[in-house]
Amino acid sequence: MVSQRKQFPFHEFEPKWQSQWLASGAFRAPNPGDADFRSAKPKFYVLDMFPYPSGEGLHVGHIEGYTATDIVARYKRMVGFNVLHPMGWDAFGLPAEQFAIKTGQHPRVTTERNIARFKEQLQSIGFSYDWAREFSTTDPDYFRWTQWIFLRLYNSWFNPVTRKAEPIATYPGKVADDVRLAYVAEMPVNWCPALGTVLANEEVVEGKSEVGGHPVERRPMRQWMLRIIAYAERLIDELAELDWPEGIKLLQRNWIGRSEGALVRFDLPETKSEIEVFTTRPDTLFGATYMVLSPEHPLVSKITAPDRASNVETYRRQAGSKSDLERTELTKEKTGVFTGAFATNPVNGEKIPVWIADYVLMGYGTGAIMAVPAHDQRDLEFAKKFGLEIRQVVKEGNAGGNAAEPTPDVAFTGEGIAMNSALLNGLPTPEAKLRIVAWLEQKELGRATVSYKLRDWLFSRQRYWGEPFPILWVDGRHRALDETELPVSQPDLEDFKPTGAPEGPLSKASDWLRYSEMARRETNTMPQWAGSCWYYLRFCDPKNGKRFVGETAESYWMTGLANSRGEQSRRVGGVDLYVGGTEHAVLHLLYARFWHKVLYDLGYLSTPEPFQRLVNQGVILGPDNQKMSKSRGNVVNPENVIAEYGADSLRLYEMFMGPLEQMKPWSMKGVEGVYRFLARVWRLVMEETQEGGWALSSDLTEVDLTSRQRRAAHATIKKVTEDIESFAFNTAVSQMMILTNEFVNSRPRPVAGLRILLPLLSPFAPHIAEELWARLGEKFPGFDDHASSQPWPIHDEKFLEVDEVEYGVQVNGKVRDRMRAKKDASDAELEECALAAPKAREAVADRRVSKIVIVRGKLVNIVLAK
C-alpha cells in the first residue's frame, strides 16, 4: 500500500516530543531529600501491573491500562501532585527459559532483548514514566532484596495471640522449623512432567498447567512452602477497607474460602486412635452413620483391619496415581472401600463404620469427615451406592411444621428443625449448632473452629530462570545464608533442561552447588510471583543499596494520600491507584498482600495493605469479537496502528472504545474516528500552505469566546475533570469532541478556546497538545512553557447557566410537547405554560387534571384523574 499523506504530521512531532521528554527528564519524580523535591505538594502513586517482557512485544491490552494510568498521572501532575509513575519488568519466567532450552541461548540475553523492545514500544506511545526508576526483577540488585525478604519470612513466625508475624526468636516453642513462615514440607504437590516443575494451586487450572495447558499430577515431594494460611483471616477481613472492585474482593474471599464449623473427635477404641473431623453442620451429628477418611490420611494404615489391608492398599494406590484431572472427571460415581474399623459417634455412642474414599480431600479440613447422608448430597450418593444407613435428623420448615418426606435422590441440606437428635430436638439449625458445640466443648469432644480452602503457598520451582533460595543444606537440614552473602545469583549453565527430578537444573552446576565441605546450596528457585510481590515498594527507592526500600521514601510514597482537593481520605494501603487485568485476582494480588502484611508486621512498612485502589481493565477482543490469538489471526499490532494513525490516536481510541473495565472489541474504523477528531483539532490551529506545509491558521484571533462557546468550554472542563476522577475516559473524549465541533466553523476562531482545550486534551493525546501549544506560542502570548505543565483549567459554574430552559411536557408520564421557560420561572408559571402547550392540551382534552409534577429544569408532568 502506498503511504497516504497524513492528515497531520504526527510522524514528525510524536518522536520529537518523546525524545524531548526523555532528554529533559520531564517526568522525573523527586524523592524526599532531593534538591527539587517540593514537600508542600500532595503525592500520588499511580502504578501499572508491570509486564512480563515476552518475545511478542506489547499488546493492545497492555496499552489500555497503561494509557488510563498515564492520563491520571499527567492529570495529577497538572493539578499539583508529586506523581510517582514508574515502569519495570517482571522478567523471570518460563518462556525465556524454554527458549533457552530450545536454542541454548542464555535467558538473560533473550530477556534483555525483549526488555529493550518493550521499552522502545512504551516510549513510542508517549507514556510519562519516570524511567530513572526502571528495574527488572532479574537484576541482581533487585533479587538480592527478594532473597532478603525470603529470609525475613524464613526467620519469622505467626504469633496467633498477637495475630502478627514476629521474629522467630520470640517463638516460645522448641522446634522453630515447625512455625517458620517459609518452611520445608514433604507433601503431595502439583507436578507437571512437561514443564519439569511443580506448580502452586493457583497455577493449576482444571488439572492442567495455567501456562501451556500441560497435564499436572499429584506427587509427594519435598518443597518450600510459605505459610499464607496464617494470614487467611486478615487477608479476608482487611479487604473491607480497600477501594477494589467488589468482584475481585469476592474472588479473593471465595478463594480463601472461610467457613465456620466445629472440630469433632471420634474415638476408635479397637486401635486406640481418634479421628478428628471438621464439619459446618455439627447439628447433624446424630445423623452421622459412617465416616470417611481421605486415602492419603495418615491414620489409614493404623486403623485398617488386617483382612481389609489389601483392598485398602489397592484403593490408596489407585487414588494416589490419579491426576487431579482424572480425579475430578470421575466424579459421577463415588468410589471407596471399608477399612474394617469402627468409630464411636460421640453424641450417641453408636459404632459407625470408617471408610476411605477419594471424594474426601486431604487438603481441606482434617482430611476426614463424618458422613451424614440424609443432609449432604455426596454422602447420600456414597451411602446409597454402598448400602449405608441414611438417617434424617433435620426437618424442613419452622418448628411445628410437618417433617418433609426424605427424597431418595436429593439430600436436604438447608436449615430446618432438628429431629431424632436427643438434646437438639425441636431446635432450629442455628441454635442447634450452638447447643451441640457447647455440649462438645464441655465434654472436651470438640470445639468451634474456622476452616479455610486456601492452602499454603507452594513456593519452590525446579527451574533455572528464577531467584535461587538463600539457603544451604547441611546434614539434611536447611540453614539460611547470611544477609551479607546476598545476592545469590544463578550459576552459568550450558544446558537449562529440567532434570525431571526435584533438584532442578541448578543441581547440574556442581561448583556452584558445593558451598563448603559440608554445605550444599538449595537447588530450587522461587516462582515468578516472587519478584512481583514487592516491586511497587522498590519503585519508591529503586537505587537503594542499603535497604530494600528507604524508610523516608517508603513512608512518603506509601502513605498520606490526598485527593485532588487536598483532603485526606481514610486509607490503609500505599499505592493510590493500581491498574491491571483480573487474571491476577487470586495470584499476584493475594501473594503481594501477604508479603506486604508480613513486612508490615515486622516493622519494615508503614501500611498494612499494598494497594489502596484497584481498577481492572477489561479484555480487548479482536475485531471479530473473539479473544485475540495468533491462531485466529485477529491480533492487532499496536506498532501498525502507530505507523498509520499515530500514538495519540492509539491512546485516544483505546480510551474512547468504552468503559475501561468492560470487555470490548477492537475496530479500525473506530481508530479512524478518533484520528479524524485529532485532525480536526489540528486544523483548528493549523492550515495548509500553498506548498503543502502547515502554518498557523489565519482564523485564529484574540477575541472573547461567545457565551455559547464559553458555556461549552466550561462544561467540558467540568466533565473531563469529573470523568478522569471517575475513570470514565470514554465520555471525557466525547465531551472534548463536542467542544472541538463548537469551534470548527467559528471564524474568527478564539485562541482562548485553545487555552482551555489543549491542556484538557494533553493527558489523553499529549503529543498533539504539546505541538499545537508550541506552535501557538510562536504568535500568541500565553502559550509559553508546555501544555503538559500548564495548570489544569478550572470551570466556573456561572458560565454554565442559561436564561431559558427547554422543558418536556408530559401527560400521564408520556412526553406530548415541549416548551421553553425562564430558568427562574415559578411553579405556577410552569404549570400554566404546560397546560397551555397545544399538544398537551389535546392530550388532556376534557379530562380532569388531578395533579402536576414539576422537575425543575427538566419536565412538567400533567397527571389526569382516573
Add this chain to the structure above:
RNA sequence: GCUCACGUGGCGGAACUGGCAGACGCGUGCGCCUCAGGAGCGCAUGGGGAAACCCUUGGAGGUUCGAAUCCUCUCGUGAGCACCA
C-alpha cells in the same frame, strides 16, 4: 451445579441520586467542494407509517405521577469456583 457480573439502534457505546432514551463515534443516505479522493464540509439517520400517530432499553409481571435505572420471576451471554465436608 454454585457464586458474581452484564443484556440499550446496523455496530462501539451515552443517560447524574427514578425525570425528555439513543450523547459522542462508526456505518449508511443525500448534497457541496475537488483534476482526483479511502480527504474535507453540510444535512439526515432507533423501528413502523404518506401523515397524524404508534412502538421501542432480552422477555413477563410489579412499585411509582414517571422505570434502561428499583423489586419478583424468566431467558441469554460472560467470568470465577467446582466433591471445600
